[in-house]
Amino acid sequence: MTDTAGTGALPVEGVPAARVLDEIRALRAADRPTHGGRLFAYVYDPGVAGLDELAQAAHAESAHVNGLDPTAFPSLLAMENAVVGAAARLLGGGPGTSAPDVVGSVTSGGTESLILAVKAARDARPDLAEPRIVVPVSGHAAFAKAAHYLRVALDPVPVDPATLRPAVADVAAAIRPETVLVVASAPSYAHGVVDPVAEIAAVAAAAGVRCHVDACFGGWTLPWLRRLGAPVPPFDFAVPGVTSISVDLHKYAYAPKGVSVLLHRDAGLRAPQFFAYADWPGYTMVNPVIASTRSGGPIAAAYATLRHLGEDGYLRLAALTRDAVAGLADAVRAVDGLRLLAEPESTVVCFTADDPGLDLFVLVDELTARGWHTQPQLAYAGLPASVHLTVTAAVAPRVAEFGPALAEAVAAARAAGPVVLPPELLALAGSLTPEALTPDLIVGLAAGLGLGAGPADRMAAVNTLLEAAPVRLRERLLVEFVGLLQRPTW
Numbered sequence: 001m002t003d004t005a006g007t008g009a010l011p012v013e014g015v016p017a018a019r020v021l022d023e024i025r026a027l028r029a030a031d032r033p034t035h036g037g038r039l040f041a042y043v044y045d046p047g048v049a050g051l052d053e054l055a056q057a058a059h060a061e062s063a064h065v066n067g068l069d070p071t072a073f074p075s076l077l078a079m080e081n082a083v084v085g086a087a088a089r090l091l092g093g094g095p096g097t098s099a100p101d102v103v104g105s106v107t108s109g110g111t112e113s114l115i116l117a118v119k120a121a122r123d124a125r126p127d128l129a130e131p132r133i134v135v136p137v138s139g140h141a142a143f144a145k146a147a148h149y150l151r152v153a154l155d156p157v158p159v160d161p162a163t164l165r166p167a168v169a170d171v172a173a174a175i176r177p178e179t180v181l182v183v184a185s186a187p188s189y190a191h192g193v194v195d196p197v198a199e200i201a202a203v204a205a206a207a208g209v210r211c212h213v214d215a216c217f218g219g220w221t222l223p224w225l226r227r228l229g230a231p232v233p234p235f236d237f238a239v240p241g242v243t244s245i246s247v248d249l250h251k252y253a254y255a256p257k258g259v260s261v262l263l264h265r266d267a268g269l270r271a272p273q274f275f276a277y278a279d280w281p282g283y284t285m286v287n288p289v290i291a292s293t294r295s296g297g298p299i300a301a302a303y304a305t306l307r308h309l310g311e312d313g314y315l316r317l318a319a320l321t322r323d324a325v326a327g328l329a330d331a332v333r334a335v336d337g338l339r340l341l342a343e344p345e346s347t348v349v350c351f352t353a354d355d356p357g358l359d360l361f362v363l364v365d366e367l368t369a370r371g372w373h374t375q376p377q378l379a380y381a382g383l384p385a386s387v388h389l390t391v392t393a394a395v396a397p398r399v400a401e402f403g404p405a406l407a408e409a410v411a412a413a414r415a416a417g418p419v420v421l422p423p424e425l426l427a428l429a430g431s432l433t434p435e436a437l438t439p440d441l442i443v444g445l446a447a448g449l450g451l452g453a454g455p456a457d458r459m460a461a462v463n464t465l466l467e468a469a470p471v472r473l474r475e476r477l478l479v480e481f482v483g484l485l486q487r488p489t490w
């Protein structure tokens with residue numbers, strides 16, 4: 001954004017409010033559509049009239065409140081405790097349950113919740129010089145991030161290519177004396193399948209190790225789907241051995257972004273999550289979560305969203321979502337050459353292509369060109385490339401349009417044929433080490449692949465190149481490409 005004078009966002013003379021908003025709206029025009037049920041990742045849209053306005057008003061009420069000190073702003077503490085209580089109740093905890101002492105904290109998102117679950121587990125075992133965590137490869141990448149940030153070793157467990165779940169025996173075999181945490185997903189993001197939580201928690205408990213259930217994605221839908229009659233396996237605090245659960249309110253609780261809840265079975269398990277410091281001349285500091293200063297806005301918005309939708313609202317939205325998932329899955333089944341990678345058991349539809357003439361990455365681009373924004377997933381460890389659809393309630397009215405659009409996009413992708421990258425480029429991707437990447441090579445690659453600012457509508461070549469690269473090179477290329485995008489505007 002540029003203004004007549006000054007640099008970037010900071011003009012010499014302030015710009016009138018209406019114009020600033022116009023500028024933001026003009027920028028937003030280039031974004032993927034956050035509403036309307038055609039974006040199957042990044043956003044969670046219930047399609048409920050008036051909910052955005054309520055959440056925005058609630059956010060504004062508390063935006064300047066600081067969660068740094070709960071004694072200074074009791075309003076925030078009250079809302080946080082109410083939200084945590086609701087999450088705990090939904091997930092099998094609270095008075096009258098087998099987990100009456102559940103406690104929790106509101107974090108900024110799933111990643112922060114997972115980092116803190118790992119931190120709590122690590123810091124509960126100060127006797128271990130080299131702590132480790134056991135995570136199925138279908139576990140969210142945020143566990144790898146937590147392991148990296150916290151210097152905890154990661155022991156990945158493979159998943160069965162047919163069930164997309166880890167074998168419990170493999171999880172048990174991966175547990176060592178240094179293991180501080182075992183992870184299960186309910187469900188996994190990539191494929192939407194629920195791990196065998198009860199069995200995993202049992203082997204963790206037998207080894208005296210904590211078990212975290214990552215229900216960031218599905219923790220706010222599985223309970224409603226179960227009430228609607230779906231065969232949801234046990235995954236919450238009703239399962240003995242589950243010591244902590246994360247659930248993101250900015251996903252299927254439909255709260256604006258910036259809110260997840262991390263629950264522990266009791267306060268003793270939670271204690272090592274906190275950080276306190278009194279060894280400096282400033283205010284005595286105690287932080288339950290990673291951030292110190294934190295805005296009350298997201299918590300107030302989540303509180304308002306939960307209160308407004310209520311149990312009946314979430315049940316209704318879950319029923320809409322369930323029906324939308326079934327409709328989308330039928331649309332996939334109806335196309336020759338496409339195959340569901342997993343039978344939908346939550347709110348994900350994930351499919352692959354069995355036909356070499358049908359390039360999934362080209363298909364994703366063809367869907368994009370038709371206004372349907374899906375998420376490509378690269379082939380990994382014996383699992384084929386796939387297309388991921390996160391389905392929310394707002395998709396329901398669109399389902400009937402999706403089938404014809406998919407069929408049309410498949411025909412166009414077949415006609416276009418698979419991406420063919422120059423053989424020397426593919427050879428380079430397959431053989432280059434991350435260390436051998438030079439800045440010039442990166443810039444050349446990015447330009448050759450048409451990567452620039454803003455959403456690229458044709459990403460098939462980029463995805464094909466990434467898929468040809470070994471995992472470490474994929475990571476390095478991603479870092480470099482995004483580094484090219486993150487440049488200040490002067």
Ligand SMILES: Cc1ncc(COP(=O)(O)O)c(C=O)c1O
Nearest residue numbers: 109110111140142189214216217
């Ligand atoms: C299962 C699961 N865990 C963790 C996360 C990370 O959440 P966030 O993006 O809010 O950090 C996600 C995000 O999609 C998820 O699906």
